[in-house]
Amino acid sequence: MAEPAPLAGFPPEEALGRLLARLGHEGGRQAFRDGLDPGPDRMIEALEDRGLQGRAARLDSRDLAYLERPTLVELREGTWVLLLDGPSGSFSVETPGGVRTLDPEALAERISGRALDLSPALPPGATLWARLKPLFLRQPRSLLQLGAALLMLQALALVLPATTALILDRALPDGASSLLALGVAGMFLATVHQVWIGWIQERVVLFFSTRLAVSAERGFLEHALRCPFPFLQSRTLGDLLQAFGGFAAARDLLPARTVGVFLSGAMGFLYLLAMFALLPGASLVILLVTALLALPTLALGRVQARLQARQVEAAAREHGLLIELVTGIATLKGSGTEARALDRWRGRRRAVLGLELTRSRLNLASDLVLGLVSQALAIGLFIHGGLRLLEGSLKPGTLFAFLQLSSGFTSSFLAVVHTALTLLILKPQLAKAQEILSREPDPRPRRDSPTPGPVPAVLEDVGFRYTPSSPWVLQGYDLRVDPGEKATLAGPSGFGKTTVLRLLAGLHVPERGRVRVAGRDPREVRHDLVYLPQFVRIFGGSILENLRIYACGAPLERLMEAAGPTGLQALVDTLPMGYRTLLPPGGRNLSGGQRQLIALTGALASGRPLLLLDEALANLDAAHAAPLRTLLAQGPWTLVSANPGEPGGTFR
Numbered sequence: 001m002a003e004p005a006p007l008a009g010f011p012p013e014e015a016l017g018r019l020l021a022r023l024g025h026e027g028g029r030q031a032f033r034d035g036l037d038p039g040p041d042r043m044i045e046a047l048e049d050r051g052l053q054g055r056a057a058r059l060d061s062r063d064l065a066y067l068e069r070p071t072l073v074e075l076r077e078g079t080w081v082l083l084l085d086g087p088s089g090s091f092s093v094e095t096p097g098g099v100r101t102l103d104p105e106a107l108a109e110r111i112s113g114r115a116l117d118l119s120p121a122l123p124p125g126a127t128l129w130a131r132l133k134p135l136f137l138r139q140p141r142s143l144l145q146l147g148a149a150l151l152m153l154q155a156l157a158l159v160l161p162a163t164t165a166l167i168l169d170r171a172l173p174d175g176a177s178s179l180l181a182l183g184v185a186g187m188f189l190a191t192v193h194q195v196w197i198g199w200i201q202e203r204v205v206l207f208f209s210t211r212l213a214v215s216a217e218r219g220f221l222e223h224a225l226r227c228p229f230p231f232l233q234s235r236t237l238g239d240l241l242q243a244f245g246g247f248a249a250a251r252d253l254l255p256a257r258t259v260g261v262f263l264s265g266a267m268g269f270l271y272l273l274a275m276f277a278l279l280p281g282a283s284l285v286i287l288l289v290t291a292l293l294a295l296p297t298l299a300l301g302r303v304q305a306r307l308q309a310r311q312v313e314a315a316a317r318e319h320g321l322l323i324e325l326v327t328g329i330a331t332l333k334g335s336g337t338e339a340r341a342l343d344r345w346r347g348r349r350r351a352v353l354g355l356e357l358t359r360s361r362l363n364l365a366s367d368l369v370l371g372l373v374s375q376a377l378a379i380g381l382f383i384h385g386g387l388r389l390l391e392g393s394l395k396p397g398t399l400f401a402f403l404q405l406s407s408g409f410t411s412s413f414l415a416v417v418h419t420a421l422t423l424l425i426l427k428p429q430l431a432k433a434q435e436i437l438s439r440e441p442d443p444r445p446r447r448d449s450p451t452p453g454p455v456p457a458v459l460e461d462v463g464f465r466y467t468p469s470s471p472w473v474l475q476g477y478d479l480r481v482d483p484g485e486k487a488t489l490a491g492p493s494g495f496g497k498t499t500v501l502r503l504l505a506g507l508h509v510p511e512r513g514r515v516r517v518a519g520r521d522p523r524e525v526r527h528d529l530v531y532l533p534q535f536v537r538i539f540g541g542s543i544l545e546n547l548r549i550y551a552c553g554a555p556l557e558r559l560m561e562a563a564g565p566t567g568l569q570a571l572v573d574t575l576p577m578g579y580r581t582l583l584p585p586g587g588r589n590l591s592g593g594q595r596q597l598i599a600l601t602g603a604l605a606s607g608r609p610l611l612l613l614d615e616a617l618a619n620l621d622a623a624h625a626a627p628l629r630t631l632l633a634q635g636p637w638t639l640v641s642a643n644p645g646e647p648g649g650t651f652r
C-alpha cells in the first residue's frame, strides 16, 4: 500500500493558541506552566481558565465526524492540527502549511487517536426542556433550515389547490392550452419541491439527533454518574435504563416535533382561512367536527399516559429482574432455582405485555375512529360538493381545491394532536430522566487534587445511618489516621467497616460530625484517594484497560513497575496475550484472587496519597497475600484497610 502523503502539525502550544484565537480568545502559548507536560490535560486546563469546556477524547476515525469543530486532533507523530468544518464528506485541517482538505480515510490514517472534544456539556437547568433548549439554540443555522423547510413544505401545499382550481375552472373550460401547461408545470414543480424540501427537513432532523445525541446523551450520563452514590444505589438498573430511554426520546422529539407543531398549527390556520374563503359553510362543519374529535382523542391520551406510567414502572422492574437473572446465573444454577427465577420474571413480563396490549388496543380504536371520521367527512364533502356542482353553484376546480385544502387542514390538525399525545404518553419516562437531572451532583474535585505527599484521613464525632428510619451504624465515631500511617479497621460483620471506608471515599455523607481527607470534604479531593470495594469489578476489556481504571490513569511505566512486586507480572507471563488478554465483563475467566490482584496492582500504581482497601487480600492465598501485606505497609501512602475480625475484635 502506498504511504500517505506527509502531514505536519503544530506543536501543542502553537495549536492551542490557534484554537483559542479561532474561538475568540487570546494567549494559548502562556497556557502551559513551565516544566509541565503540554498534553491534552493542560490544554483542557487552559480552556477552562477561559471559561471554555473540553475533554480529552480517545477516538477512532468514525468518531471524527461527531467532534464539535473547530477542535484539535493529534497526529501520529505527536503534533496537532486544527480540525475545521470542511466541504460535505471531507475534513478541513489547518496545518503549518495552510488549510488542507482531506477525505475521512486519509485523515484517519494520520491521527494518533487523541483529540480535544469541545462538544457542549449538558447546560444547567431545572427542567429537561431548560437543559436541552440551549443545545438546540446553539445550532441556529440548522434550526433556521428546519423552520424554512417546514414552512415551505406547507406553503407548497397551498400551491397545489390553487393550480388545481386554475386547471379545472379556467384552463380546461376555456380550452386555454398555455394556462393548462402553466397549471400542470406548477403542479409538477410543487410536487418536486415538496420531495426535495422533505429531504432537507429529514437531513436537518437527522443532524440534530446525531450531533446532539453525542453531547446530550454524554452530558446526561455524566450528570447521572456525578449524582450522589446513595441516590444511584437506590435506583434499579431498570430505572436508569428507562430514564436514559426517556432522555433519548425527548432529544429526538424536540427538534422535529416542537418546531413542526408550531408550523403545523400556523399552517392549519392558513388552510382554514383559505377554506373559509372558498366554502364558509362546509368549512365551519369541518372545523366543528375536528374540534369535537380532539376532545375524546386527548381524553384517550390521558388514559394512555396513565397506562404508560404503569408500563414504565413495570418495564423498569422487569428489566431489573432480567439483569439480576443473568448476572446471578451461577447462584441460580448452583441452587437449581432457574425455573423459579424465570417464573418471577414471567410474571413481570406478563404485566408489561398486558399493559402494552391494552394501550395498543386503545391506539387501534382511536386510529379507527379518527380514520372513519375523516373518511366520512371527505365523503360528506364530496356529496355536498357534487350536489352543488350539479346545481351549478360550484365549479369543479373550487371543489377539488377545497378537498385538497381540507385534507391539508386535517393532517396539520392531527399532527398537533399527535404531538400532544406523544408528549402525554412520554411524560412518565421523561419524569424519570427529569428526576435524575434535578438531582444536585457531587461537587467536582478541586484542581489542586491530588495533594503531593501522604494525607491525613479523619472522622470527627461522626453519626451515620443509611436512612432516617434505619438504625445508626456510627454514633459519635472518631478516627484519625496521620499522613503515611497504616490503619486497620477490624470488627465483626456488619460492624460498619465498609461504611467508614465509604465515608472516607466521599460516597456517603455523615448526618452528624465531619469527615476530612487532606483537611477537606473527601468529594472535593477525590483525586487524593482510591477506594477498592470488597468485591472488585472487572470491566469488559483487556487486563491493561482494567489496570488503567484502578490506577486512575497512571502512566504505563508505573503500572509495569508495580506489577512485578505484587505478583501480577508472574500471572500475566502465563497468558499468551499478556496484558492484552481480553476479560469479559465481571472477569469470569479469572479467579477472585486474580481479580483482586489486578485491582490492587492498579491502586498501588495510582500514586494516590490515600488508599482505602476493603478486605483487599481476602481472596488471595497466603503465599500471594504475604508480600502484598509487606508492600502495603512500606509505601509512602496513608492506608486505611478493613479486615474481617472475630466478634469483639477491635474497631478503630
Ligand SMILES: Nc1ncnc2c1ncn2[C@@H]1O[C@H](COP(=O)(O)OP(=O)(O)OP(=O)(O)O)[C@@H](O)[C@H]1O
Pocket: 466, 467, 470, 473, 491, 492, 493, 494, 495, 496, 497, 498, 499, 500, 534, 642, 644
Ligand atoms: N446500603 C445500605 N443500606 C442500608 N443499610 C446498610 C447498607 N449498607 C450497609 N448497611 C448496614 O450498615 C451496617 C454496617 O454495614 P457494613 O457493610 O459497613 O459492615 P462491615 O463491618 O463492613 O461488614 P462486613 O465485614 O460483613 O463487610 C450493617 O448493619 C448493614 O446492614
